[in-house]
Amino acid sequence: MLRSLFLILVPPSLSQCRYALGMEDGTIPDSDITASSAWSDSTEAKHGRLSKGEGDGAWCPAGAVFPSASEYLQVDLRSLHFLALVGTQGRHADGHGREFARSYRLRYSRDGRTWITWKDRWGQEVVSGNENTYDVVLKDLGPPIVARYVRFYPLADRVMSVCLRVELYGCLWNDGLxxxxxxxxxxxxxxxxxxxxxxxxxxxxxxxxxxxxxxxxxxxxxxxxxxxxxxxxxxxxxxxxxxxxxxxxxxxxxxxxxxxxxxxxxxxxxxxxxxxxxxxxxxxxxxxxxxxxxxxxxxxxxxxxxxxxxxxxxxxxxxxxxxxxxxxxxxxxxxxxxxxxxxxxxxxxxxxxxxxxxxxxxxxxxxxxxxxxxxxxxxxxxSPPPSAPPSTTTSLAFPQVSLPVAKDDSSNTAILIGCLVGIILLLLAVIAVILWRQYWKKILGKVKEEGFQHDFQNGYHYMSHPLSQLFHPSLHSSIPPFTTSSLLSLPPACGMDLEKGLPPTQEEPPPYPDAPPYPALSPPFPASVPHYAEADIVSLQGVSGNNTYAVPALTSPSPTAADCTPLPELPRHCLVFKEKLGEGQFGEVHLCEIESPQDLPNLEFPFNVRKGRPLLVAVKILRPDASKNARNDFLKEGKILSRLKDPNIISLLGVCVSSDPLCMVTEYMESGDLNQYLSHRVLLDKTGPTHNTPTISYPALIAMASQIASGMKFLSSLNFVHRDLATRNCLRPIKIADFGMSRNLYAGDYYRIQGRAVLPIRWMAWECILMGKFTTASDVWAFGVTLWEMLSVCQEQPYSNLTDEQVIDNAGEFFRDHGRQVYLSRPDVCPQGLYDLMLSCWNRDCKLRPSFAHIHSFLTEDAMNMV
The missing domain is CATH 2.60.120.1190 (Jelly Rolls)
Structure with missing residues (x-):
């Protein structure tokens, strides 16, 4: 009797075959990374891992690569793989490295004996490499490679030192051909x-x-x-x-x-x-x-x-x-x-x-x-034995309440336990109500004392009606109470579309020079002072309670349904709940897993997906009872985020909008946010580390700041206004996000108005606080504060010596411009030239603040050489 056993292997979807194969995350062991030579033990082949800084920060060959081009870094993948792209990086070593390869050649082998030189579709062998020591350069392999062994041969057009860090992207070659x-x-x-x-x-x-x-x-x-x-x-x-x-x-x-x-x-x-x-x-x-x-x-x-x-x-x-x-x-x-x-x-x-x-x-x-x-x-x-079939698991998008299992038990244990749980919950509810009443009593007392209780009672929203209105009763008669219907409604024919070409943000004139001084938290503006709310900006109420991206309002007719570009719809069952990251007024943010991302043809997953491991994602969930306008805003926010394709901006991977609750699925960086990363480190001085606390160098800080500036340069090129730029909203590796407001960890960074709307006033430009004017120039102000945070390694809040009310008073000093405004002090590690850049970001006149293109250029070319 002869019986055949087999495991069916379906060929991979090669368009989705772009997984990181393990140089960065260590899946590829050191023993499988070899090289023709190395400078020293600290620059051996095993240190040639993308985005890692062990040893001296990279693989560096001992011999010259010009003109011989015979030095190579080799990776053994242990089996045949389909390679779709490769990534390279130079030796950064926290800013102490200066070596990188401007170009390289690739050779590969399927058996370790016959080596083939990779050529592109036009017969070119030389691949463009890096222009600096820290940026990752990804090269799509067209045609792709099927190989077990891959060699990188760094090249140079003159005598120079080169170092290299690499990653391979693809998937297992299941065809076995x-x-x-x-x-x-x-x-x-x-x-x-x-x-x-x-x-x-x-x-x-x-x-x-x-x-x-x-x-x-x-x-x-x-x-x-x-x-x-x-x-x-x-x-x-x-x-x-x-x-x-x-x-x-x-x-x-x-x-x-x-x-x-x-x-x-x-x-x-x-x-x-x-x-x-x-x-x-x-x-x-x-x-x-x-x-x-x-x-x-x-x-x-x-x-x-x-x-x-x-x-x-x-x-x-x-x-x-x-x-x-x-x-x-x-x-x-x-x-x-x-x-x-x-x-x-x-x-x-x-x-x-x-x-x-x-x-x-x-x-x-x-x-x-x-x-x-x-x-x-x-x-x-x-022949090898067949693989065991994978076990069947059930995936849930959201945490489910576990139902008790009925048991045939004559005792009253279950009843007693239920009663005790009920009593405990009742006590907790009573305590919560008491604390809540005391909190509101304190807040309302303070409001009454300062003379603007009327504003709280009417419930104005801070993005629609800026703080200047809250402080000046003379303007109240012209301001309607905030309602959800005041948010932008989307065209019914195309519920999620935006025009591709957005008009530039309209800069408004500065306040009248002859206007009398603005007495913060005291008498109102004279009637002649205009209201500067950004009427031409569409504000989107985010799930977590903020307006993350603001874009210029459309002046052209509503787009038709034919112009709509559908967002990638993901099946809800593929999301496996891990933990709750935070919540806001209109929804929650959850950490989830996608167990088999390669099985989802619509998923636009990032390049750094780990081989054979689930993909971690952040899921923004709109509350099912949200209003129609909030739902429309949610869809519009998803459409906006889908347009943000930049290495330093968090990416929208897909949506779940076919049924409630509506979800947006975005990238999630396992390394956490920049604020937490820096706050657990100390600056590395020239004498070297003297303790066991993790350190970070000035060049490394500047490199990260440059990446933030690069992402903001991209946003500003599309006339997008972030409104909440800070280290808490920058993930590692550097990607600008918007989760900070939804996390309880950063509740102290926001000033609460009306018991619900919150403002990051310590990062806001004075015109944002007083006039509700949000532009790219106000994002530049916030970048200056973010840069100050980084150079202070997030050891304290901006203006930590001032109360929230004093920060608002200081915004009034900027308006009056009598020389009494207070600036953030220069951090110890910050050279004067870089502090001058910060001061220019905080210029009273928004037209005199630098652009993000200038900031990025300065950080890339000049700031690194100041120390």
Whole structure:
């Protein structure tokens, strides 16, 4: 009795095959990272890990890379992998490093013996590298690589020192295909123009019109279109997406392709993507005949498998995938003959659905094979056992209340426990009510004392009506109470769209120079002083209670439904709840896991996903009872976030909006926020560390500040206003986010108004506090405060010596401009030139504050050399 066991392995979606393979997170062990040489023990190959700073901060070769280009860093992935892109970085070493590679070459091998030099689709070998020591440069590999070993050869155009840190991105090559052999493609002439149908990325050899020993376009994951003369790549020739043969040029009625795999596999389906542009004499093949060879030393199995292709719809010129059942036959080598149905046959992609092959044999079967076919017996016994099927788990998007299990118990234990729990909950509720009443009594007393209780009773919202209105009763008559209906309503035809081209933010004139001084928290403005609320800014009420991104209001007609770009919809069941990160007035923020991100074709997951591990995400959840306007704002915020594609901005990965509650799924950085990271460190001075507390250097701080400035430069280029820039809203690696307001940890950083609206007044420009004017210039002010936080390693709040009311008074001093305003003092580690940059960010005149482009340039080029 012979029984076959197999594990079906579905070929990966190559468009999603962009996982970090383990240089950064340590999945690849030190023993699998080697090099031709190293400067010293502290710059060995094992230190060449992206975004890591062990040793002296990178791998650095001992020999010169100019002009020989013979030094290399090698990574052994232990098995074949499909590589979609690579990342490189120089030696930063907390700012002490200055070495990086401006370019490099890649070589790869599938067996460790034959090495192939990678070339792009236009035959270029040299890959552009880094321009500084700390930025990560990602290079898409087109064509992709299938390899076990990869070598990086740093290059230089002159004598210079280079160092390198790398990461590889891709996924396991489940197909197990080592090579395929096929005839060389031919040239078709259409209207006198040549169409080249050759396999231009094949990495094997060519001899006597046959290519062998390599892989190419038939397995690169790129599907050709209906018109084979058009290509998906730029600057390539017509016909690039297909490998094609002419029956006349080939001199036979079929195309023979042979496939060699690592091990014996059970083949269930072969899928062939073929063109059918029949008006040009191109048709899909009419039949396929396949032979199977279970092992290198074994004969071809008989009889061959013959499969006819249905010809009913061949009048349709569309290209199509053709699935061919292979019946689960075992083979290590597979040879297929594709019969011509017309003058030309064009194939774009071939994939296999197969599984590892093993058998369970009864004693009579063992005896039979021992006598009749010893080689086949040895092959079967040497095959690895099948993998155990994965266990089935149930994923929940949100924490569920566990229901008690009913038990047949005659005792009253359960009743007593329930009563005790109820009494405890009742006591806690009473205590909460008492504390709440005392809190409001204190707040209302303070409000009454300062003369603006009326504002609390009417419930004005701080972003719609700035603090200046709260402090000046003369303006109350013109200000309606805040309601959720005052938020922007979205066009019903396109509930989530924005115009691509946004007009620049309108800068308003500064206050009248002859206006009398503004007495903070005292008599009101004269009637002649205008109200400066940003009427041209659309404010979005975020889930966590803030207005994170403000964008200029649309002046053009509402976009039509045809202009809508749908956000990636994720299935709710894929989100596994881990913990609650925070909450706000309209919703909550949860930490969740996506266990198999590669199974979600709509998920735009980031490059740093760890191999074989779930993807951590932050999920913003709108309360189910939220108003219609809040729901519309939630959708609009999601649409806005989906446009923010920048390495230093948190990315929206998808949404769940098909049912309640509405969710937005964003990146989550495991390393936490910058405030917590810096507050647990001390500055590293020139004498070196003198204690066990973690340290950070001045150059490292400047490098992170430069990345924040880069992200804000991107936001400002789109005329987006963040409104809450601070270290608590910068995650590590540096990505600007907006979770700070929702976390109880940072409740003390916000000034609460009306018991619900909160303002980060210690980071706000004076015109934001007094006039509700939020622009890119006010974000520049907040950046100056953020930079001050970083250089103070977050050891104290900005203006820690002032109360919240005194901070508001200080904003009034900026308005009066009598020279009595207070600035944040210069941190000890901060050079005067950098402090001058901070002071320019806090310029009273918003037009005189620097742009983020200037700030980024200054931090990149000048600030690093000041100490």
């Amino acid at each position: 080592l090579m395929y052999t096929a005839p060389v493609g031919h040239v078709m002439h259409l209207s006198g123009s040549p169409v080249y149908l050759n396999d231009s990325t094949y990495d094997g050899s060519i001899e006597s019109g046959v290519q062998f020993g390599g892989l190419g376009q038939l397995f690169d994951g790129v599907l050709g279109g209906n018109d084979f003369t058009e290509t998906k790549e730029l600057r390539v020739w017509p016909g690039y997406d297909y490998l094609g043969w002419s029956r006349e040029a080939l001199g036979q009625g079929s195309v023979d392709i042979e496939f060699h795999f690592e091990k014996t596999r059970s083949f269930h389906t072969m899928q062939v993507h073929s063109n059918n542009h029949h008006t040009q004499g191109v048709r899909v093949f009419s039949k396929v005949e396949c032979q199977f060879k279970p092992g290198l030393l074994l004969p071809w199995s008989s009889p061959p498998l013959s499969l006819a292709v249905p010809l009913e719809d061949l009048k349709d010129p569309s290209s199509r995938p053709i699935s061919l059942p292979l019946g689960g036959r075992p083979a290590q080598i597979l040879r297929c003959q594709f019969a011509f149905a017309d003058r030309w046959m064009l194939i774009s992609e071939i994939s296999f659905f197969s599984g590892t092959f093993s058998v369970l044999l009864s004693f009579p079967a063992l005896l039979f094979l021992l006598l009749r076919s010893p080689p086949l017996l040895l092959l079967l016994l040497s």
